[in-house]
Amino acid sequence: MPSDTQLNAIRTKVENGQRLSFEDGFYLDQHADLFTLGELANIVRERKNGQVTYYNVNEHLNPTNVCVYRCTFCAFRADLKSEKGFVMSDEQILHRAEECHSRGATELHIVGGLHHKLPYEWYLNIVKMIHEAYPEIHIKAWTAVEWDWFSRMTGRPTKELLAEMKDAGLGSLPGGGAEIFHPDIRTQICDYKADGEQWIRVHREAHELGLRSNATMLYGHIEKIEHRLDHLIRLRNLQDETGGFQTFIPLAFHPDNTRLSHIPKPSGLMDLRTMALSRLMLDNFPHIKAYWVMLGIKIAQTALSYGADDLDGTVVHETIYHAAGSDSPQELGVDEIKRLIKEAGRVPVERDTLYHEVIRENGTSWKQGRKLQLV
Incomplete structure (x- = not known):
């Protein structure tokens, strides 16, 4: 590490498990080289x-891409009468669930568009x-x-809707x-939809109901380091309050087929620096995920x-980021995931969504093992 008083002070904080400040994060971004950031994050x-x-082992389900909002960064959404717009039938949805079950998947990840002609009950069903x-x-x-949209449609509080869905079988919330969060950026890339405070509120309410959730940050578009640090610290503050977050996933912006297509895709250097800084700032998050669909397998x-300790899963049927130009595969097999982890010098462990160890009796039959420690 370079002979730099402030960098050495930050290193001491990291080694002693002390929290980094906004100023520490900013200094690291401006002055620490990639390898120093990686070394500290790895600690x-x-x-x-x-x-x-x-x-x-998971699959994705996007029941519709019709969306009332027109976020500048999104290539997935479609207008109601667009040729690329779709709404899956109950039969198609159940077929996807059956596929998920037959493959031995432990999780179905469901997100989609905010379809203004479909009632909340369709989503609940x-x-x-x-x-x-x-x-x-x-x-x-x-x-x-989506939860905010359900509330707007029904006139009911989001916490009430969360409880209703939990009773119907909802297990947790994704972080999308x-x-x-910073309004200076959010109003430019996704005006009108739920703002940062509303996102925080929904996750707080989910945690209060005993639902775990993930958190994300979309980086590499028009934001700057101060906006990323602001975002990370808001997440850290909520985690201090509730302890309900499991995993943080930095999401690399993909510009293809969006209204920000003039912006270059984040470099591998930025991907790794963002990953490392996220691990360092989010001291109270047990896990940081390297989402291979967005990062690409090598990064x-x-x-x-x-800093990452989770590679996500098999995924299968991912459409949102592939619509924006992701050139990663549609899915990875378990053997390939294990190989990638072992090549990186790590030990692969299969988990379920809530971080219990998964014990495989054969390829598709499984049972839940011990609760994996959340530090």
Whole structure:
């Protein structure tokens, strides 16, 4: 590490498990080289999770891409009468759930568009019918933006809707829709939809109901380091309050087919620096995920030495980021995931959504093991 008084003071904080300030984060971004950031982030990563890297066997379900909002960064959405617009039938949705079950997946990740001609009950029924048909599959569904939309449609409080969905079979919330919380940026890239405070409120309410959730940040577009740090500290503050977040996922912006297509895709250097800084700032988050769909396989694998301890899962049927130009595969097999983790010098451990160890009796039959420690 360079002979720099402030960098050395930050290193001492990291080694002693002390919290970094906004100013510390800003200094690291401006003055620490990539390898220094990686070294420091790896200290935290190994303190919390040792040599383990987690993965899960999951599938994605996007029941509709019709959306009332027109976020500048989104290539997935479609207008009601657009040729690319779609709404899945109950039969198609249950077929996807059956596929998920037959593959031995432990999780179905469900997000979609905010369809202004479909009632809230349509979304509720998706959770209900999947849970009734396949109760062993964990349903992780609907971003905070979707919950806010459900509330606007029904005139009911989001906490009441969360409780209703939980009773119907909802297991946890994904972290999407966070984008960048700072209003100077959010109003430019996703005006009108739920703002940063509303996103925080929905996740607070979910945690109060005993639902775990993930958190995300979309980086590499028009935001700057101060906006990213502001975002991370808001998440850290809520985690101090509730302890309900499991994983943070930095999401690299993909510009293709969006209204920000003139912006270059984040470099691998930025991906790794953002991963490392996220691990350092989010001292109270047990896990940091390298989402290979957005990062690409090589950067995601490298990120396991830059703070990440989770590689996500098999995924299958991901459409949102592929619409925006992701050139990663549609899915990865378990053997390939294990190989990538081992090549990175880590120990692969399969988990379920709530970080219980998954014990496989064969390829598709499984049972829940011990609760994996959340530090």
